[in-house]
Amino acid sequence: MLFLLRLNHENASDLGYLLHKHPEKVQDFSLPFGSSTVFYPEVSEHTATACLMVNIDPVYLSRLRSGDASRPLEPYVNDRPYTANSFLSVALGDAFRTAMNGKSQSRPDLAAQPLSFEIEIPVLKCNTGEELIRRVFEPLGYSLEVKQLPLDEHFPAWGVGPYFHVTFKVQARLQDLLRHFYVLLPVLDNAKHYFIDVAEIEKLLRNGEGWLEQHPERELILKRYLKYRQNLIRKAEQRFETEEEEEEGGAETPEQKEKRISLNQQRLTAVSEALVASGAKTVLDLGCGEGNLLRHLVKHRFQRIVAVDASIRPLELAKEKFEGKPVEFLHSSVTYLDDRLTGFDAAALVEVIEHLDPDRIQAMERSVFGHMKPQTVVVTTPNVEYNVLFEDMTGLRHRDHRFEWTRAEFQAWAGRVAETYGYTTEFRTVGDVHEVHGSPTQMAIFTRMVRRTA
CATH class of the missing domain: 3.30.1610.20 (Hen1, N-terminal domain)
Known part of the structure; x- marks a missing residue:
């Protein structure tokens, strides 16, 4: 051929x-x-x-x-x-x-x-x-x-x-x-x-970005590309529909549209700005997934960016997306005592901790704050109090979440970690703030205290 x-x-x-x-x-x-x-x-x-x-x-x-x-x-x-x-x-x-x-x-x-x-x-x-x-x-x-x-x-x-x-x-x-x-x-x-599996959807979306969304034969292309596998076709269509809703906003009011569309971007922007403001030169993206935060980090002049995830497939997808960019990828976990992850100025855990089983939280604390010991750690997590404002939501925001904390629970956890490992904490809101229920995302910035020697 x-x-x-x-x-x-x-x-x-x-x-x-x-x-x-x-x-x-x-x-x-x-x-x-x-x-x-x-x-x-x-x-x-x-x-x-x-x-x-x-x-x-x-x-x-x-x-x-x-x-x-x-x-x-x-x-x-x-x-x-x-x-x-x-x-x-x-x-x-x-x-x-x-x-x-x-x-x-x-x-x-x-x-x-x-x-x-x-x-x-x-x-x-x-x-x-x-x-x-x-x-x-x-x-x-x-x-x-x-x-x-x-x-x-x-x-x-x-x-x-x-x-x-x-x-x-x-x-x-x-x-x-x-x-x-x-x-x-x-x-x-x-x-x-x-072999055709769910990974083909990611290939299709990645290589179809910018043209397949509006193609008049999109339905036909999906069917033939995915070999008429109905479960895969439905998932692909759902991904397109979700992205279209985020772009168009449907019949929402401008306030509703802004709240929904901007939350993820506000979260990623807030984290990247906190990392830049810390003066960090080397950064860890812990639990990087497919690289949402990396899109923001590569815009700044960090000397070294290392993306880490415990799941191979998202890590491979992120690696493909950022080929040619100054990003390193490591297969590891926030609960491992991994010497490769020590010596960095800053680390980010964006919507990561709520995916850990409660009995693994302390292992994460020892790994991140006790072993890696970056000067700055930025953590975001959902505020469960805000969930009542999401229409038709029952339970947690994602089926893989093991828990979601109230503001008081998150601040109590952060305070304990800071005291145990020698950090100070600053709390910030991300997203539209409700007078009773707070913001949809809560963020903590941990700064390691410099120990003075006599």
Whole structure:
């Protein structure tokens, strides 16, 4: 399979900087189903073409699936059944991962602007025909030249098959272009040659951000990308609906809309501002999840940012999001005495402690305040008293919360910790403050007392 990407530009050789692949080198990559190669068949002053060539090992795949090396004959004489777009999509993501994240240290301005690209795929599989190719690509601004291919050019009587030679032309950022193809290629042939689970939703949302939300064929794309797995489709739609509600606010009053939309941003802003105000140069994001706080931290000039989480999957997603950013990622827990987490100026636990079982709180205290001992610790947690103001809410705010504290409980806990480990505390509110129930989020800033020596 081939994917040819042609840039028409006054300095077309800059395509190498955008793709992070040198035009004078041939680069090979190992894949679970074969290998891929990136090379440049053409580089001139105004035109440069990069080619991604994917080599499928059909014999290996067939044996892997059947478990019997003696059974299949077809892979030895016909590799066309393995012309699957999902293989090409995986290869794109593997070879051009940094470009898909919009990173280019040498040409940042060029990476951020729409450029004139032409993409040629000599063999593109689409099981429902040319119409689908146009339906998913044309709304994104692509113009297409589509030619259906015969099943075998030596036997024209056999007719045509579900294979097309397609040329796409578009004015777009390279990052957006690559994400379009990463998502839409598997949609066209309606097949994915790897296990589909909830992690695919995160890939879809991450690479569909900024264009899939408003795509007129979004429902169709979700169904085919997620292989008609209804539970996954519902979850994906719910994520889109939640984000749309946050953006549009429905029929809420302006006050209600501001309260709901801004709470998370206010929380993250308040924490990052407290960390900056502390004068910290090195920062720990403890329980980083998928990196919400990191979006704020990377905007400031911290010398070192380390993100920590006990769950592998969110940590991997965060790592993908912040590839190329000055962030380190560690698999650890706030309850572990981990020497790698000592020596930092500040630490943040944003909506973390309420996810711990009550009998693990003291382990967290010993780890963070007794072992890590940062100069500043910022902790946020829900104020359970405020829950009565949320319409239709029963119980805790999240099914994974083990507890939620009142303001008095939180302040009593913080005071005990501060006294035990030599810190002072300052309490702040985050969000709209109710005269009776307080704010939805409560925040404590712990500052370690300097012990004077005689």
